[in-house]
Amino acid sequence: xxxxxxxxxxxxxxxxxxxxxxxxxxxxxxxxxxxxxxxxxxxxxxxxxxxxxxxxxxxxxxxxxxxxxxxxxxxxxxxxxxxxxxxxxxxxxxxxxxxxxxxxxxxxxxxxxxxxxxxxxxxxxxxxxxxxxxxxxxxxxxxxxxxxxxxxxxxxxxxxxxxxxxxxxxxxxxxxxxxxxxxxxxxxxxxxxxxxxxxxxxxxxxxxxxxxxxxxxxxxxxxxxxxxxxxxxxxxxxxxxxxxxxxxxxxxxxxxxxxxxxxxxxxxxxxxxxxxxxxxxxxxxxxxxxxxxxxxxxxxxxxxxxxxxxxx
Amino acid sequence: xxxxxxxxxxxxxxxxxxxxxxxxxxxxxxxxxxxxxxxxxxxxxxxxxxxxxxxxxxxxxxxxxxxxxxxxxxxxxxxxxxxxxxxxxxxxxxxxxxxxxxxxxxxxxxxxxxxxxxxxxxxxxxxxxxxxxxxxxxxxxxxxxxxxxxxxxxxxxxxxxxxxxxxxxxxxxxxxxxxxxxxxxxxxxxxxxxxxxxxxxxxxxxxxxxxxxxxxxxxxxxxxxxxxxxxxxxxxxxxxxxxxxxxxxxxxxxxxxxxxxxxxxxxxxxxxxxxxxxxx
Numbered sequence: 001x002x003x004x005x006x007x008x009x010x011x012x013x014x015x016x017x018x019x020x021x022x023x024x025x026x027x028x029x030x031x032x033x034x035x036x037x038x039x040x041x042x043x044x045x046x047x048x049x050x051x052x053x054x055x056x057x058x059x060x061x062x063x064x065x066x067x068x069x070x071x072x073x074x075x076x077x078x079x080x081x082x083x084x085x086x087x088x089x090x091x092x093x094x095x096x097x098x099x100x101x102x103x104x105x106x107x108x109x110x111x112x113x114x115x116x117x118x119x120x121x122x123x124x125x126x127x128x129x130x131x132x133x134x135x136x137x138x139x140x141x142x143x144x145x146x147x148x149x150x151x152x153x154x155x156x157x158x159x160x161x162x163x164x165x166x167x168x169x170x171x172x173x174x175x176x177x178x179x180x181x182x183x184x185x186x187x188x189x190x191x192x193x194x195x196x197x198x199x200x201x202x203x204x205x206x207x208x209x210x211x212x213x214x215x216x217x218x219x220x221x222x223x224x225x226x227x228x229x230x231x232x233x234x235x236x237x238x239x240x241x242x243x244x245x246x247x248x249x250x251x252x253x254x255x256x257x258x259x260x261x262x263x264x265x266x267x268x269x270x271x272x273x274x275x276x277x278x279x280x281x282x283x284x285x286x287x288x289x290x291x292x293x294x295x296x297x298x299x300x301x302x303x304x305x306x307x308x309x310x311x312x
Numbered sequence: 313x314x315x316x317x318x319x320x321x322x323x324x325x326x327x328x329x330x331x332x333x334x335x336x337x338x339x340x341x342x343x344x345x346x347x348x349x350x351x352x353x354x355x356x357x358x359x360x361x362x363x364x365x366x367x368x369x370x371x372x373x374x375x376x377x378x379x380x381x382x383x384x385x386x387x388x389x390x391x392x393x394x395x396x397x398x399x400x401x402x403x404x405x406x407x408x409x410x411x412x413x414x415x416x417x418x419x420x421x422x423x424x425x426x427x428x429x430x431x432x433x434x435x436x437x438x439x440x441x442x443x444x445x446x447x448x449x450x451x452x453x454x455x456x457x458x459x460x461x462x463x464x465x466x467x468x469x470x471x472x473x474x475x476x477x478x479x480x481x482x483x484x485x486x487x488x489x490x491x492x493x494x495x496x497x498x499x500x501x502x503x504x505x506x507x508x509x510x511x512x513x514x515x516x517x518x519x520x521x522x523x524x525x526x527x528x529x530x531x532x533x534x535x536x537x538x539x540x541x542x543x544x545x546x547x548x549x550x551x552x553x554x555x556x557x558x559x560x561x562x563x564x565x566x567x568x569x570x571x572x573x574x575x576x577x578x579x580x581x582x583x584x585x586x587x588x589x590x591x592x
Binding site: 047050052053054072073075076078080082083084086087088090091095099100102103104139142143 | 314317321324325328329398399400402403405406407408409410589591592
């Protein structure tokens, strides 16, 4: 069963192309991380799923229902945390949750939900006085109303401190364990990496990669980051840097005092060390670490030289 | 059902607005002022029935005719455009509500808010009448209140309709201001100009039928007609003022209700139509 099925969707605003033939499938029961830099089209995609906007071309289906004609049925079964949560300043937190419960004809206990997202003590306060983080938690509480089959979270960690973001991830896992499909967008990879089964990376209106986290990692040439500590700075440091940079497989060299940080492919490691010693300095210490997914994400979504090769 | 849920939420939210409280206080001051004026005038007249009508008109209809449209438009213009601007519309429509439920719910909720304002203003006016004049017909008072709430609904519908047709509260506010100017100023001037252009004079002993129709179809005139109909009074109606026996249907007092209904339905219809297909 598929929860979300987007096929060949183009969305145009005047002359601006927000989505360009997007194909995206989210399987039921998955936690799907929807990644991309700001302005890539993530919110546009979510707005299409919720029928807030209509596609210029293409087909959007949710639970195998048409996003436009069956929107009401879809939204009955979906919990939504919209981007940049805006509340009704003059209503209390509890009134917000009560409104969601009534709207969905659910029978949840509002205080229980507020407790779950950690703002039970502010239940009777007007939302106008909430901090950004509290507003985000309140929105999450309303999204959880009625045990939805699908949770759509647009940049859920906005305004949350690291602790709040961790609690958010816990709730995402709990909801998923209950059987809900989770679709959440972020421009920060760290949040997606920790919880997602699958990741899609959106850039300039289409999906440039879609895989499991491990799969994405495997698809990259094995990148290594070398930290080499020298006994002194070479006399002709500029020439030394240039020499290292010119080695096949090296993508960047950065000096930090006596330490050089070299990003390179695995096979170039020994050549790098040898080349350094040719410049009359000795290596006191060196360590390596495998590429973090963050590097991967940056490589996928930025135009920086050297990373162009990984984009299809 | 969904529209009712939206209306209830919206009522709770909008009733707490400080602007509304200020407007209601202003309205109450007007009705008390009207009652004082009525008590002063009642000393000048001997005709008891005309007197009680004049009291009510001065105390309730004049302030309501002037302020209710303004209150209703202020309460209505931000209803949808404001939520669109702030982004809370995505929370509202993320819940299972149809867009038409949102528009209708907003009209109902905000009409409720205006009704409270009218009720408060009229109650204070009523107390003023008791204080200054001594007596007043409660039946008339209730009828007055009901028709005035209907009048408020019309302007809320215009405000919410405007609000549903634009994504900017500024534009909705400009639209609301234009509506006020149209019905309070331009409508009458255009009528006079038309009369002059068509008939060649400003002053006629018995103006032509179309002029009665024209002057009866604005919402403000329809409010006056509808009040005339429920009070069933022989007071200063159009017919008696001009001493003509057969009025055009449109200018009949009861037809005021039909006109009010049309003025409510048209902006709601346009708002529904536009809001239903637009990208949020």
